[in-house]
Amino acid sequence: MSSYQILIAEDEPALRFLLLETLEDEGYQVTEAEDGGLAREKLAGQSYDLIILDYMMPEATGIEVCEWLRGSGGINEDKPVILLTAKAQEKDRIRAEQAGVTLYISKPFSPLQLLDAVEELLSGTQRDN
Incomplete structure (x- = not known):
């Protein structure tokens, strides 16, 4: 069992609950x-x-949060960020990359798809402790 800490920022309660359950x-x-x-x-x-x-x-927006995070100098500045979006246009993808988003997942997506992405990103990060 991992004890990785994940923050989910999602304003849609049903989807937030699904993500929470899937990850927990x-x-x-x-x-x-x-x-x-x-x-x-x-x-x-x-x-x-x-x-x-x-x-x-x-x-x-998730983009604004990511931009702020990447320039914050804070403890999470370099942590991987997954952006969930229904906006799948190329310009949105480019905007996300410019903001420092690590991975872009278009809605609708399956919980398993998200889990795969989470596991892949976390396996690439080194634990400090």
């Missing part, structure tokens, strides 16, 4: 944020191994 079933420690503002607060105060952001959220 695999033994991950999950923190939730229901908008971009809360995501920033949590990222400023606690270390995470992986961050999952929805593109379209109140307070700040």
Whole structure:
């Protein structure tokens, strides 16, 4: 069992619950944020191994949160970020890359697809402790 810390920022309660259940079933420690503002607060105060952001959220979009994170100089500045989005146009993908998003997953996606992505990203990160 891993004790990786994952932050999920998603404003849609049903999807957030699905993500939470999927990840917790695999033994991950999950923190939730229901908008971009809360995501920033949590990222400023606690270390995470992986961050999952929805593109379209109140307070700040996933892109804005990622841009802030990459320039924050904080504990999570270099952590992998997965962006979940229904906006699958090329310009959105380019924007996400410019913001520092590690992986871009288009909605709808399957929970298994997300788990594969999470495991792949986490296996590539070295634990400090």
